[in-house]
Amino acid sequence: xxxxxxxxxxxxxxxxxxxxxxxxxxxxxxxxxxxxxxxxxxxxxxxxxxxxxxxxxxxxxxxxxxxxxxxxxxxxxxxxxxxxxxxxxxxxxxxxxxxxxxxxxxxxxxxxxxxxxxxxxxxxxxxxxxxxxxxxxxxxxxxxxxxxxxx
Numbered sequence: 001x002x003x004x005x006x007x008x009x010x011x012x013x014x015x016x017x018x019x020x021x022x023x024x025x026x027x028x029x030x031x032x033x034x035x036x037x038x039x040x041x042x043x044x045x046x047x048x049x050x051x052x053x054x055x056x057x058x059x060x061x062x063x064x065x066x067x068x069x070x071x072x073x074x075x076x077x078x079x080x081x082x083x084x085x086x087x088x089x090x091x092x093x094x095x096x097x098x099x100x101x102x103x104x105x106x107x108x109x110x111x112x113x114x115x116x117x118x119x120x121x122x123x124x125x126x127x128x129x130x131x132x133x134x135x136x137x138x139x140x141x142x143x144x145x146x147x148x149x150x151x
Contacts, residue, residue: 026068032058033067036076044079070116070123097139105139 035057036045045053050066050073067073074083090113097106112122112132121128 025063028058029063029065029067030069030072033069033072033076037072037079040079042079043081044075044077047077047082050077066120066124068118068120070120073120073123093136093139100140102139105135108135109139 032054033050036050036053039057051064053076054062054064067076071083074086078085090109093109094106097103097109112135116122122132123129
């Protein structure tokens with residue numbers, strides 16, 4: 001019982017503590033993303049070039065991971081041009097969801113967009129990309145998903 005108590009109490013205690021190092025790393029990545037954006041505001045550093053560009057915009061030791069915000073990641077990689085395309089696509093999709101009365105898909109999309117404030121997984125990991133694409137694709141009514149639709 002003493003061993004089990006130590007395992008469980010130690011585990012619960014570690015779940016309740018805040019790791020300051022994680023916040024500092026995320027803050028450094030966010031600073032680097034803003035630097036990338038402000039030095040390349042129109043087109044960014046290039047699609048999928050966030051990690052290769054990190055050594056130019058941050059101090060050692062380099063964290064070889066994307067910034068933990070899909071919005072900062074899009075701004076840094078594609079600049080205002082890509083961010084406006086992304087935002088326009090999201091607005092277009094939200095309007096379609098509302099028009100099609102796809103409330104459950106709209107709620108799912110809003111959840112992804114809120115989680116995107118704190119995580120990059122919906123843009124960088126295959127599982128997140130598939131989830132994002134699935135919500136977008138299934139939420140649109142048949143015949144209205146393409147840019148060449150008649151509506």
